Amino acid sequence: MTESGNELPAGAGPDAIYAAGLAAGEFKIQKCGGCGEHVFYPRQLCTHCGSADLGWVTASGNGTVHATSVVRQRPEAGDHYNIALVDLEEGPRMMSRVVDIPADQVKIGDPVTAFIGEIDGEQVILFRPAGDGS
Amino acid sequence: MSGSLRGAASIVGIGLTDFGELPGRSKMEIMAEAVDLALKDAGLTLDQVDGVFGADFAEAMQGLYMAEYLGLHPKYIDGTNIGGSAFVNFLQSAASAIQAGLCEVALIAYGSNARSAGRGGRGPGPVMYETVYKPRQPINSYALAASRHMYEFGTTREQLAEVAVAARKWAQLNPKAVERDDITVDDVLNARPVVDPLTVRDCCLVTDAGSALIMVSTDRAKDFPKKPVHLLGVATETTHSQIACMADLTRTAVADAAPRAMEMAGITLDDVDVVELYDAFTINTVLFLEDMGFCPKGEGGNFVSGGHIAPGGGLPVNTNGGGLSCVHPGMYGMFLTIEAVEQLRGQAGHRQIDGAEIALCNGNGGLLSSQVTAVLGADGTL
Numbered sequence: 001m002t003e004s005g006n007e008l009p010a011g012a013g014p015d016a017i018y019a020a021g022l023a024a025g026e027f028k029i030q031k032c033g034g035c036g037e038h039v040f041y042p043r044q045l046c047t048h049c050g051s052a053d054l055g056w057v058t059a060s061g062n063g064t065v066h067a068t069s070v071v072r073q074r075p076e077a078g079d080h081y082n083i084a085l086v087d088l089e090e091g092p093r094m095m096s097r098v099v100d101i102p103a104d105q106v107k108i109g110d111p112v113t114a115f116i117g118e119i120d121g122e123q124v125i126l127f128r129p130a131g132d133g134s
Numbered sequence: 135m136s137g138s139l140r141g142a143a144s145i146v147g148i149g150l151t152d153f154g155e156l157p158g159r160s161k162m163e164i165m166a167e168a169v170d171l172a173l174k175d176a177g178l179t180l181d182q183v184d185g186v187f188g189a190d191f192a193e194a195m196q197g198l199y200m201a202e203y204l205g206l207h208p209k210y211i212d213g214t215n216i217g218g219s220a221f222v223n224f225l226q227s228a229a230s231a232i233q234a235g236l237c238e239v240a241l242i243a244y245g246s247n248a249r250s251a252g253r254g255g256r257g258p259g260p261v262m263y264e265t266v267y268k269p270r271q272p273i274n275s276y277a278l279a280a281s282r283h284m285y286e287f288g289t290t291r292e293q294l295a296e297v298a299v300a301a302r303k304w305a306q307l308n309p310k311a312v313e314r315d316d317i318t319v320d321d322v323l324n325a326r327p328v329v330d331p332l333t334v335r336d337c338c339l340v341t342d343a344g345s346a347l348i349m350v351s352t353d354r355a356k357d358f359p360k361k362p363v364h365l366l367g368v369a370t371e372t373t374h375s376q377i378a379c380m381a382d383l384t385r386t387a388v389a390d391a392a393p394r395a396m397e398m399a400g401i402t403l404d405d406v407d408v409v410e411l412y413d414a415f416t417i418n419t420v421l422f423l424e425d426m427g428f429c430p431k432g433e434g435g436n437f438v439s440g441g442h443i444a445p446g447g448g449l450p451v452n453t454n455g456g457g458l459s460c461v462h463p464g465m466y467g468m469f470l471t472i473e474a475v476e477q478l479r480g481q482a483g484h485r486q487i488d489g490a491e492i493a494l495c496n497g498n499g500g501l502l503s504s505q506v507t508a509v510l511g512a513d514g515t516l
Contacts, residue, residue, distance in 0.1 A: 008158055009157035009158040010158075011156065011157070011158060011159065012157070012158030012159065013158055013159040013160055013163035013164075014160075014163060015160040015162075015163065016158040016159070016160075041260055041263040043166065043203060043205075044162070044163040044165075044166035044167055044170070044203075045166050045169070045170055045180065045204060045205075046205070047204070047205025048205065049180075049181075050170075050173070050179055050180030050181060050204075050205075052167075052170050066282070066383075067278040067279070067281045067282045067285075067383055068278070068281050069269075069274055069277040069278050069281055069329050069330055069331070070327075070329065070330035071268070071269070071270050071274065071329050072326075072327045072328055072329065072330065081268075083267060083268075083269045083270075083274055083277075083278070083329070084278075085278055085377065085378050085383075093378050093379075094263070094378050095263070095264045095267050095269065095376070095377065095378045096267060097267055104330060108281065108282065108285040109285075119266060119267065119268065120268075122266060124266050124267065
């Protein structure tokens with residue numbers, strides 16, 4: 001089913017396929033065979049046209065900050081961190097963090113690039129300013 | 135008393151997935167597969183569904199999750215969880231809604247991986263795509279919406295703070311309000327930041343409180359000791375569950391629900407004497423007043439400034455002090471409704487709006503996700 005599909009049971013659904021891709025270092029999103037639109041988070045049916053014909057493509061990783069916020073913490077709890085909504089160039093919007101710059105310096109409209117990072121040991125899609133370290 | 139749903143609604147499509155063990159499948163995926171099968175059985179497409187009915191043992195807001203997962207914006211939604219009987223109960227609520235013309239195509243659906251969840255099945259549902267980033271919810275979603283409103287329309291922190299100041303001024307007229315000390319715009323701006331751009335004074339209180347109300351038929355209502363308050367109109371619209379799935383962060387479902395509720399009531403904004411809305415955060419008041427149509431989109435920051443929604447201003451909003459200053463025990467919807475009733479009965483004391491006959495109420499649910507607008511009228515408005 002996928003390169004990393006050997007860990008997936010037969011008939012595994014979109015959530016499991018997405019997680020296996022992430023574990024294999026891939027950021028995959030769905031593309032609808034019915035209407036051509038992209039879908040994220042992973043679904044069983046296309047949220048644009050209702051089709052069950054959803055395939056997988058590798059996301060370009062290019063995005064734009066759509067909204068941004070800073071979660072403030074007491075010093076003993078750790079650093080402040082960014083929570084943003086990022087519009088992927090394929091269309092879907094996702095929550096993430098923009099890192100590698102101060103949390104309060106992230107601006108709406110900033111171009112950003114996805115990479116696979118970790119939060120508390122869990123693999124996640126994060127973003128950094130486009131053109132930085134990629 | 136008629137009280138009959140006999141002949142009101144009929145089942146025209148059914149869908150069943152495979153049974154037994156469905157390893158590697160989430161419960162939402164299984165639910166959606168069944169939906170696809172039922173729609174095909176009925177010869178319908180997903181975009182024709184305008185009523186969503188669903189419940190789940192683990193998800194408190196399964197109706198919202200289902201609608202978001204399927205990409206639907208239902209006009210009627212029911213997520214009442216009364217245990218396994220919920221799905222038979224939905225036959226009653228769906229038939230009632232169809233009979234009343236509130237929706238036309240009702241989707242009742244369920245999916246579970248109860249057997250395989252511990253063995254390769256996926257557990258937490260779509261929320262995991264946001265919780266992994268540790269947003270501080272619910273405030274984080276509202277902060278993101280506020281950031282977008284400030285970016286698109288130039289709304290300022292000071293204008294958001296004006297909402298909190300106005301709410302406090304109303305609270306000072308309400309002996310039951312929890313927070314009644316003076317506050318200023320500067321106090322709000324200089325309060326502890328929680329999730330930028332919002333501070334703790336942009337956030338509703340956390341209190342204890344109880345509330346209840348009784349409804350009977352309007353025919354019977356005249357025989358009770360207190361003057362009745364009539365439900366003149368009500369409408370629901372749901373746009374998403376999680377904030378990343380909100381198509382436009384500055385336009386809420388109130389823009390769809392409020393006009394339908396007012397049409398049912400046969401009123402316009404000019405008829406509204408008092409507004410009671412769910413001000414969980416200061417940005418809510420700005421968004422909902424815009425979406426109700428009291429000012430053009432983007433001008434809400436200016437509209438709420440200069441005391442315009444405070445006592446003595448042009449539009450009385452949240453006359454009890456709201457969730458920001460009066461009371462907020464987690465789910466505030468009934469408290470705003472009861473304040474409307476107190477105003478329409480004319481028993482609101484020092485905060486009474488003289489001659490109030492029409493109240494426009496709006497409940498907000500989830501993360502700006504579901505909006506329900508109700509128009510209440512004093513005795514004599516029918």
